[in-house]
Amino acid sequence: MNGRRIAFRNARLIDPASGLDAKGGLLVENGRIADVGPRLFNNADKNDPEIIDCRGLVLAPGLIDCRVFTGEPGSEHRETLQSASEAAAAGGVTTIVTMPNTDPVIDEPSLVDFIKRRAAATAKVRVAPMAALTRKLAGEVMTEIGLLQEAGAVAFTDGDRTVANARVMRRALAYAGTFGALVVGHAEDPELTEGAAMTEGEFATRMGLPAAPALAEAIIVERDIRLVELTGARYHFGQISTRASLEAIAAAKARGLPITCGVSAHHLVLNELDVGTYYTFRKVKPPLRSEADRAAMMEGVASGIIDVIVSGHEPQGADTKRQPFGAAAFGSVGLETLLPVALCLHHEGHASLSHVLKALTATPARILGLPAGTLAKGAPADLVLLDEAEPFVVDERKLHSRAHNSAFEGRKFQGRPRMTFVGGECVYNAG
Amino acid sequence: MTSASAAPILRSSHLLGIEGLSAPEATALLDLAETYVALNRSPEKKTALLKGRTLINLFFEASTRTQSSFELAGKRMGADVLNMSVKTSSVSKGETLIDTAATLSAMRPDILVMRHYDSGAAELLSRKLECSVVNAGDGSHEHPTQALLDALTIRRRRGGFNNLTVAICGDILHSRVARSNIRLLSMMGARVRLVAPASLLPAQADLFGVEIFTDMKMGLAGADIVMMLRLQLERMAGAFVPSSREYFRFYGLDREKLGYANPGALVMHPGPMNRGVEIASDIADDLNVSLISEQVEMGVAIRMAVLDALARGMK
Numbered sequence: 001m002n003g004r005r006i007a008f009r010n011a012r013l014i015d016p017a018s019g020l021d022a023k024g025g026l027l028v029e030n031g032r033i034a035d036v037g038p039r040l041f042n043n044a045d046k047n048d049p050e051i052i053d054c055r056g057l058v059l060a061p062g063l064i065d066c067r068v069f070t071g072e073p074g075s076e077h078r079e080t081l082q083s084a085s086e087a088a089a090a091g092g093v094t095t096i097v098t099m100p101n102t103d104p105v106i107d108e109p110s111l112v113d114f115i116k117r118r119a120a121a122t123a124k125v126r127v128a129p130m131a132a133l134t135r136k137l138a139g140e141v142m143t144e145i146g147l148l149q150e151a152g153a154v155a156f157t158d159g160d161r162t163v164a165n166a167r168v169m170r171r172a173l174a175y176a177g178t179f180g181a182l183v184v185g186h187a188e189d190p191e192l193t194e195g196a197a198m199t200e201g202e203f204a205t206r207m208g209l210p211a212a213p214a215l216a217e218a219i220i221v222e223r224d225i226r227l228v229e230l231t232g233a234r235y236h237f238g239q240i241s242t243r244a245s246l247e248a249i250a251a252a253k254a255r256g257l258p259i260t261c262g263v264s265a266h267h268l269v270l271n272e273l274d275v276g277t278y279y280t281f282r283k284v285k286p287p288l289r290s291e292a293d294r295a296a297m298m299e300g301v302a303s304g305i306i307d308v309i310v311s312g313h314e315p316q317g318a319d320t321k322r323q324p325f326g327a328a329a330f331g332s333v334g335l336e337t338l339l340p341v342a343l344c345l346h347h348e349g350h351a352s353l354s355h356v357l358k359a360l361t362a363t364p365a366r367i368l369g370l371p372a373g374t375l376a377k378g379a380p381a382d383l384v385l386l387d388e389a390e391p392f393v394v395d396e397r398k399l400h401s402r403a404h405n406s407a408f409e410g411r412k413f414q415g416r417p418r419m420t421f422v423g424g425e426c427v428y429n430a431g
Numbered sequence: 432m433t434s435a436s437a438a439p440i441l442r443s444s445h446l447l448g449i450e451g452l453s454a455p456e457a458t459a460l461l462d463l464a465e466t467y468v469a470l471n472r473s474p475e476k477k478t479a480l481l482k483g484r485t486l487i488n489l490f491f492e493a494s495t496r497t498q499s500s501f502e503l504a505g506k507r508m509g510a511d512v513l514n515m516s517v518k519t520s521s522v523s524k525g526e527t528l529i530d531t532a533a534t535l536s537a538m539r540p541d542i543l544v545m546r547h548y549d550s551g552a553a554e555l556l557s558r559k560l561e562c563s564v565v566n567a568g569d570g571s572h573e574h575p576t577q578a579l580l581d582a583l584t585i586r587r588r589r590g591g592f593n594n595l596t597v598a599i600c601g602d603i604l605h606s607r608v609a610r611s612n613i614r615l616l617s618m619m620g621a622r623v624r625l626v627a628p629a630s631l632l633p634a635q636a637d638l639f640g641v642e643i644f645t646d647m648k649m650g651l652a653g654a655d656i657v658m659m660l661r662l663q664l665e666r667m668a669g670a671f672v673p674s675s676r677e678y679f680r681f682y683g684l685d686r687e688k689l690g691y692a693n694p695g696a697l698v699m700h701p702g703p704m705n706r707g708v709e710i711a712s713d714i715a716d717d718l719n720v721s722l723i724s725e726q727v728e729m730g731v732a733i734r735m736a737v738l739d740a741l742a743r744g745m746k
Contacts, residue, residue: 141668144677171671174629178645231629 005029005049006424009041011059011385015375016358017365026059028381031423036375054385057418060357061373062094062125062382064364065338066184066262067238067310069159069331070096071402072118073111074103079315079402081115085123087313087335087401089428092384092417095126095372096313096335097364100137101159107132107143109151116152124427125420126382128154128370133172133183139163142172146179154368157184157238160285160330162220164190170227177233182367184236187220187245188212188286197326199287203272210326214289218244225252228259236367237261239312241286243296250305260367261305263297264312265334265341266407270294274407278325282407284312285330301359302350307367309359311338315403332407336399340413343388347414353388381424388415440740445557445564448573449614457615461583464729464736468587471507471732481510481742484541488514489531490567491547496702496727497567497577501544504734508742510542528552529559536560542741545569550607563741571605577701578611580733582619584726585656588697592619598650598692600626601660601682601709604633604671608701609660613639626650628682630671631662647682651691658699659684659709675708685711689720697722 006028013024013036025040026033027049041051065088071078081098088096098115100106106115112129119127131153135141145156156176162185163169176183196212198204204211221237225248228235239262240246252259266284271294275282282288300306314331321328334341342360345351365373372382391414396404420428440459443451470476486505490498498514505512515535526534528547535543542563545553550570557564568574582592589595597616603609603625616623623641625632637643644650651657662678672678679685684698698710698720706712715721 141670142673144673146673146681147677171630174632175672178628178630 004424007041007049007051008054008059009051010056011054012056013375014058014060014354014357016354017061017362017374017376019354020375021354023056026375026383028421028424031381031425033375033377033379033381035377052419058353058386058388060384060386061361061375062384062420062422063092063339063360064095064097064368064370064373065093065311065313065335066097066308066364066368067099067264067312068096068335069099069101069314071315072102073114078317080122081119081127082122083400083402084313084315084335085125085127087333087399088125089420089422090400090417091336092339092386092420093125093335094382094384094420094422095128095370097128097130097154097368099157099159100130100132105132105136106130107135109144109147112148112151112153125422126372128368130155130157130184132156133158133176134163134168137161139165139168142168142175145176145181149179149181154370155182155184155236158186160186162186162188162190166223166227169224170231173227173231173233173235177231180234182234182236184238185220185224186238187217187224187240189216189219192216192219197283197287198275199272199289201272201290203275207275207278214242214293215244217242217286218248221245221248225249225257225259228252228257232258234258235260239264239267239286239310240306241267241289241297242293246296246300246305253305260307262308262310263301263306264310265338266312266332267294267297268301268309269341269344270407275325280321280323280325280328281332281405281409283325283328283330284332284407298345298348298350301345302355307359308364309338309342311335313401315401316405317403321405331405333399333401333403333405334407335401337394337406337408337413339384339386339417340392340415341408343413343415346388381421383421384417385419386415386417390414390416392416437743439743441744444741444744446575446737446741447553447557447564447566449575449578449611449618450573452575454618457579457582457619460579460733460736460740461586463739464579464583464732467732467735468729471728476507477509478507479509480739481505481508484510484742485539486510486512486542486544486738487535487540488512489535489543489545490515491517491545492568494546494567496730497546500727500730501565501567501734504731504738507731508735508738510738513540528555532556532559536562541745542738563745565737565741568607570607571610572607573611574607575611576730576733576737577608578615579737580726580729581612581658581699581701582615583729583733584699584722587729588722589655592616592621595621595656596624596654596693597621597656597658598624598626598654599658599660600647600650600684602631602662602666602671603627603636603660604631605663605666606660612658613641617641624650624654626682628672647688648691651688654692654696656697656699657684657689657692661701661703662705662709664705675705679708683707683709683711684714686714689714696720699723699726701726
């Protein structure tokens with residue numbers, strides 16, 4: 001193949017993997033990063049390849065979103081891999097890590113293969129599927145972790161379900177450890193949170209909504225930390241939302257346990273009060289927490305105890321969201337707001353731009369063992385060109401996702417992608 | 432010559448496990464078993480060493496080869512052999528193990544061979560009965576005659592145990608065969624490795640002084656003997672292992688994995704085998720590498736040696 005060459009010049013290069021944050025240029029060849037550096041393409045040359053003048057905007061690795069629910073297979077009316085990839089591209093996300101909570105559940109090697117083939121045929125961005133940890137997500141019988149891994153599953157999770165049975169979890173962790181597989185857990189005690197729509201507290205009490213105590217999360221976090229200590233498995237908490245969880249994980253990391261964790265964008269900038277008058281787009285799982293817990297999430301990302309920021313993208317339709325709050329489905333779309341929400345950490349002075357981007361690129365790549373998330377020579381040319389300062393208002397009518405249930409509808413943010421590249425191909429251009 | 436007048440071999444009047452057995456005792460049993468291998472290959476297979484003695488086989492778990500091996504061993508030694516099948520005994524009517532033992536004791540047996548699903552059952556019986564007790568497998572604890580017959584098989588093929596690496600592969604967690612073999616082979620000077628997914632390894636398995644591998648290819652590299660264990664069907668339904676096809680893919684012995692072992696490596700299995708789960712048929716049936724039939728033959732000889740040795744201590 002005759003390699004297509006693209007030269008990015010006049011960029012602010014940020015590569016959190018290497019710590020690079022400098023003006024310079026980048027050369028793409030054959031879909032990979034061929035060269036990168038401060039003096040590259042300083043002066044335009046008629047022999048240069050196709051040139052993109054970045055005009056001082058940030059050129060960074062494309063985002064890796066570790067927590068994306070799609071509707072394919074089974075709920076294609078909400079979201080397909082194709083429509084999710086459109087939203088991802090518009091959000092600067094070049095790899096979506098899909099959750100196995102589909103119909104059928106991704107618990108068979110052939111279904112992992114299906115996702116990969118559908119993604120290759122229809123999606124604009126890379127799709128890295130997670131497979132179920134237990135069959136049918138029932139929390140009873142572990143899946144074929146070895147065969148699923150060979151089929152291409154990047155991690156094992158029951159998505160937004162907690163494996164309630166500690167014996168099952170213990171054996172699944174031990175077995176996963178045998179294959180060096182990453183287990184991604186969801187921390188909500190299923191019995192304590194049964195039927196709950198909110199976090200317990202004054203607000204839920206005033207609203208008269210069924211609520212569960214926030215410690216339902218820390219109970220499972222503490223349990224799973226102990227099980228990791230017993231089994232030695234690699235474990236990632238898909239998303240945490242409370243200070244108690246953060247402190248438990250900080251202590252576990254200090255003890256050297258192979259544990260990492262993520263936080264959803266909405267838990268960084270929204271709290272329980274944002275539910276307002278029963279606003280179902282802000283009904284998420286786990287529920288929005290107290291302001292103190294929200295602030296702890298910002299601190300957690302800034303300190304690095306929280307490793308990654310995820311969208312928790314969960315498309316829902318009018319059928320599931322236009323309901324009384326208690327009956328409405330959980331979830332918010334988030335692929336297109338992940339970057340702007342995460343940038344709040346930077347704009348509010350909690351963390352450097354590079355630190356924020358690291359939690360969206362290099363760190364998820366390292367945890368999942370993906371080759372992306374870096375501007376290193378030879379890496380896939382998955383790139384986002386972003387304007388960190390551009391203000392905008394989230395408008396559901398402009399979302400690319402098939403579902404429009406954004407918890408951030410009408411919110412103002414600063415910073416969004418201008419262009420997105422996957423393997424050197426432009427998949428999004430804001431114009 | 433009567434057995435009672437021959438040189439004593441065992442200090443104990445029971446064989447409850449490899450633990451408690453010394454290396455000289457084990458070696459003496461293997462040596463004695465060699466004479467029974469020869470006897471069993473001759474047309475006249477009987478001795479009268481246990482003439483007049485009574486042996487009771489009490490099996491609380493179904494077993495074809497161990498029970499028939501003990502039965503044949505007892506008969507060839509000249510003893511009267513009674514097989515107590517639990518299905519037709521009063522145990523199935525709710526009698527406790529101790530009461531069953533007391534009843535049997537009153538019948539004045541000389542040797543009681545017992546298999547039981549609870550670890551420690553043979554030990555319990557030995558404290559309650561006058562006669563010698565042979566443990567034919569108790570729970571996940573010990574199966575001493577299996578280890579001895581495995582050792583005899585190995586010694587006959589390899590001449591000894593020094594510088595020999597034995598990889599025991601499979602369901603270590605639940606295996607009494609593994610525990611007895613680990614103890615015996617280590618004591619005799621072999622290097623023992625365990626190969627299993629972490630979900631089938633007991634806690635602190637390395638306490639036995641063995642090496643642990645969760646990757647079978649790495650575990651087999653450099654092995655002279657590959658000892659496969661049976662994976663109970665109910666344990667591959669997801670509780671310990673997700674499926675039999677995944678188990679075979681990563682822990683079943685096939686040509687590719689065996690290729691990592693030393694050239695000329697030999698394969699053992701205590702039986703009964705799950706073909707296509709823990710072992711590929713072409714290996715199980717390959718007489719150049721499989722010692723499986725030989726193990727069964729050695730089983731009878733070892734059990735005759737054990738009965739002989741126990742009889743030597745009897746009044």
